[in-house]
Amino acid sequence: MSLLEAHGLCGGYGEVDILHGIELVVEADEIAVIVGPNGAGKSTAMKALFGLIHVRQGTILLDGADITNRRPDRIVGLGLGYVPQEHNVFPSLTVRENLDMGAYLRRDDFAPQLERIFEIFPPLADKRGRPAGQLSGGERQMVAIGRALMLEPRLLLLDEPTAGLSPRYTDLIFERIVAINALGVAVLMVEQNARAALGFAHRGYVLAMGRNRFTDTGANLLANRDVAEMFLGG
Amino acid sequence: MNAGWLCGAELNGKKFSAMEIVQLLIYGIVLGSIITLGAIGLSLIYGIIRFANFAHGDMMMAGAYIALFFVVTVGLPMFVAFPLAMAGGALLAVTIDQLLYRRLRRTSPVILLISSFGVALVLRSLIQLIWGPSIHVYEQGIKLPIRFWGLGIKPDQLYILGGSVALVAALHLFLKYTRIGKAMRALSDNSALAQASGIDTERVIIWTWVIGASLTAAAGIFLAIDTQLHPVMGWRLLLPLFAAAILGGIGKPYGAIAGGMAIGIAQEMSTLVITPAYKPAVAFALMVIILLVRPAGLLGGGTK
Numbered sequence: 001m002s003l004l005e006a007h008g009l010c011g012g013y014g015e016v017d018i019l020h021g022i023e024l025v026v027e028a029d030e031i032a033v034i035v036g037p038n039g040a041g042k043s044t045a046m047k048a049l050f051g052l053i054h055v056r057q058g059t060i061l062l063d064g065a066d067i068t069n070r071r072p073d074r075i076v077g078l079g080l081g082y083v084p085q086e087h088n089v090f091p092s093l094t095v096r097e098n099l100d101m102g103a104y105l106r107r108d109d110f111a112p113q114l115e116r117i118f119e120i121f122p123p124l125a126d127k128r129g130r131p132a133g134q135l136s137g138g139e140r141q142m143v144a145i146g147r148a149l150m151l152e153p154r155l156l157l158l159d160e161p162t163a164g165l166s167p168r169y170t171d172l173i174f175e176r177i178v179a180i181n182a183l184g185v186a187v188l189m190v191e192q193n194a195r196a197a198l199g200f201a202h203r204g205y206v207l208a209m210g211r212n213r214f215t216d217t218g219a220n221l222l223a224n225r226d227v228a229e230m231f232l233g234g
Numbered sequence: 235m236n237a238g239w240l241c242g243a244e245l246n247g248k249k250f251s252a253m254e255i256v257q258l259l260i261y262g263i264v265l266g267s268i269i270t271l272g273a274i275g276l277s278l279i280y281g282i283i284r285f286a287n288f289a290h291g292d293m294m295m296a297g298a299y300i301a302l303f304f305v306v307t308v309g310l311p312m313f314v315a316f317p318l319a320m321a322g323g324a325l326l327a328v329t330i331d332q333l334l335y336r337r338l339r340r341t342s343p344v345i346l347l348i349s350s351f352g353v354a355l356v357l358r359s360l361i362q363l364i365w366g367p368s369i370h371v372y373e374q375g376i377k378l379p380i381r382f383w384g385l386g387i388k389p390d391q392l393y394i395l396g397g398s399v400a401l402v403a404a405l406h407l408f409l410k411y412t413r414i415g416k417a418m419r420a421l422s423d424n425s426a427l428a429q430a431s432g433i434d435t436e437r438v439i440i441w442t443w444v445i446g447a448s449l450t451a452a453a454g455i456f457l458a459i460d461t462q463l464h465p466v467m468g469w470r471l472l473l474p475l476f477a478a479a480i481l482g483g484i485g486k487p488y489g490a491i492a493g494g495m496a497i498g499i500a501q502e503m504s505t506l507v508i509t510p511a512y513k514p515a516v517a518f519a520l521m522v523i524i525l526l527v528r529p530a531g532l533l534g535g536g537t538k
Contacts, residue, residue: 050430076432084430090423093416101420104413105432147431 001064003028003186004049004080004155009058011048017056018044020210024188026155026203031177031187033218035194035231036207042190043085045207046159049188050082051075063154077105081153085160085190088144091133095124098132098143102150110150116183117146120176138169142176149180156180158189174200194232198222206231250506253384258502264391264460266498267398271453272471273478273490273497274405275446281422281485282442283339285346289330289353290450290475295468297323297451298458299361305372312372316397316455323451327443336436354469362465370463394456401452402491405445409487414441422485473514474501477521483531492532496520 004026012018018041026032034042047053049060051072060068067075076082090098099117103110118125121142127135132143141161148156161177162170170193178200181187191197198204201218206227214227221227276290287293300322304315330353338346379386409415417438421428429435457467478497482489497517504516524531 052426052430071429073429073432073434076430082430084427087424088427090420090427092423093419097416097419100413100416101428101431101433104417151432 001061002026003063004188005059005061006045006049007059009045009048009055009060011053011055011057012044013053018210019048021058021212022048022207022210023212023215024049024205026186026188028154028186029181029184030202031181031189031200032203032205033194033197033201034188034190034205034207035192035198035221036205036213037231039209040207041210042207043159044210046082046157046188046190050080050157052082076151076153079151079154080157081148081151081155082157083144083148083159083161085163089132089135089140089147092131094129094131095135095143096128098147099150102147105151113150113152117149120149120179121146136169138165138172141165141169141173145173145176145180149185153185155186155188158187160190160192162191162193170196195222255503255506257385258505259499260385260387260391262499262502263495264394264498265502266495267395268453268456268460268494269471269474269478269498270491270494271398271401271449271456272475273482273494274402274487275450275453276475277479277482277484277487277490278418278422278442278446280479281487282418282425283335283346283439285335285343285350286476287350288347288472289350289357291468291470291472292354292357293323293327293447293450293468294454294457294471294475295463295465296326296357296361296454297447298454298463298467299365300326300451301455301458302365302370302372302463306370316452319455320448320451323454324444324448327447327450328440331440331443358465358469365463365465367465372459372463390459394460397452397456401449405449405487408445414438418442418445470514473521474498474517477517477524480521481524481532486531489531496532 002025004024006022006024009019009022010017022041022045024045034045036042044053048055051067051070055069058068059066062078062080065078067078072082090101093101099114103113123139124142124146127139132140135143145158145161158177162173165173174196177187177189189197198218198221204216204218204221205212206214206221214221214224216224272290272294276287279287297319301315301319304310304318305312334349334353335346338349377388377390379388409419417428417433418441420431420433421435421438425435454468457471461467474497478493479490480493481496482491482493497520500520501513501516504513
């Protein structure tokens with residue numbers, strides 16, 4: 001049994017489906033990347049997994065437990081963390097308070113996890129008292145990922161974590177994602193920088209028009225001429 | 235009273251001593267602290283539930299009458315009746331929310347606004363049914379102001395000021411340090427992300443009503459102490475409350491403090507130049523100006 005198994009997902013925002021039978025599997029400890037053109041349903045698929053949009057058909061199993069159409073505030077307690085693409089921090093709250101909110105469901109002492117986040121993202125340690133809204137885009141992304149890690153999820157969903165970041169920060173965030181994965185957290189991410197992301201992904205999905213087009217290891221997808229031609233810009 | 239440093243001001247051919255101005259400033263601060271407490275509740279509820287609660291003034295009035303029940307009917311001293319009335323106001327608000335607003339929350343904010351207008355009418359009629367349309371006071375008799383340096387301050391006004399400062403300080407500590415307080419700020423910042431963090435939004439909304447409505451009840455009691463109880467006392471203050479909340483940037487409880495003080499002082503100071511009957515117009519004029527010049531409020535950084 002895989003950590004995450006989504007079968008035949010159909011759904012969308014209103015009457016019209018955006019997802020037409022999406023299949024996604026993520027094994028524990030691996031990094032899986034979803035790539036594809038705009039409008040392929042990548043972000044929608046992530047929202048469906050986290051219960052943010054209604055899944056009309058299909059099932060989502062997290063470690064064997066059915067989480068299809070459950071409320072996000074319940075799903076987050078089951079070991080699935082989600083970082084949206086935009087508006088992913090609480091701007092008026094300090095860095096420390098953002099992380100506290102990530103640990104909202106924890107009743108135990110989460111100080112060790114807080115220290116671990118500051119080790120993963122050292123720039124945050126010095127800025128823990130600053131409102132997140134005053135941070136740079138890259139630092140805000142660190143707060144967003146840190147917040148989602150506070151509950152020590154088994155699987156982290158990242159929706160375009162490098163959108164709008166400078167190349168320097170993009171590399172840094174990728175490197176940190178690999179480091180987080182090395183700590184035993186599985187990652188499923190949507191990424192526009194397809195080549196770079198497939199370079200370190202254990203598994204890659206190419207979506208187009210709400211359907212799975214290719215599924216393979218990251219390296220094989222990079223080597224696949226059809227994928228390169230159609231989706232990676234030659 | 236004509237010490238040399240007391241230079242007067244002259245407006246419309248009327249002459250005012252500096253003393254008169256200071257006296258009005260004191261009244262303005264007292265009124266401002268009442269408006270502040272009410273506007274904080276309004277702003278908190280707007281920030282978290284995203285609707286303009288037109289029943290807010292009448293919630294204030296209801297709080298004052300609940301205190302009247304405890305003071306006059308039950309015969310409790312004010313310092314006991316005060317927290318009981320705050321709790322009563324909170325209970326009333328949570329009940330209304332669970333019976334009415336909760337069911338309408340998924341509809342549009344306009345529907346919530348109109349329904350709160352209905353709540354305002356029901357509350358006012360209920361109070362009028364029980365206590366009648368005439369004026370009530372907590373305590374009979376005239377209280378003389380304490381005089382110092384030619385300024386008159388009533389002991390009640392000092393209690394109002396001290397009580398408001400204590401409540402605002404308590405609110406600050408609550409928002410800053412408690413788990414629910416932080417969750418309230420988080421929800422006001424970004425409700426989708428709050429939910430993605432596992433925050434139970436319905437529970438936070440109930441807490442928002444508890445905090446907002448108990449401050450509102452306190453504001454109503456202070457207003458009744460400063461003036462008297464009357465079924466339309468809260469409705470008449472609704473405009474200044476909204477003006478204060480908007481001035482401070484609606485949805486920002488800290489802004490409501492600045493907004494409330496500004497409106498209170500402006501209203502009292504305006505009596506230097508215009509007749510006191512136009513006091514509410516001052517709040518309205520300030521609200522219109524701020525909406526034209528800085529729609530996000532004085533403390534508002536940018537629009538969300």
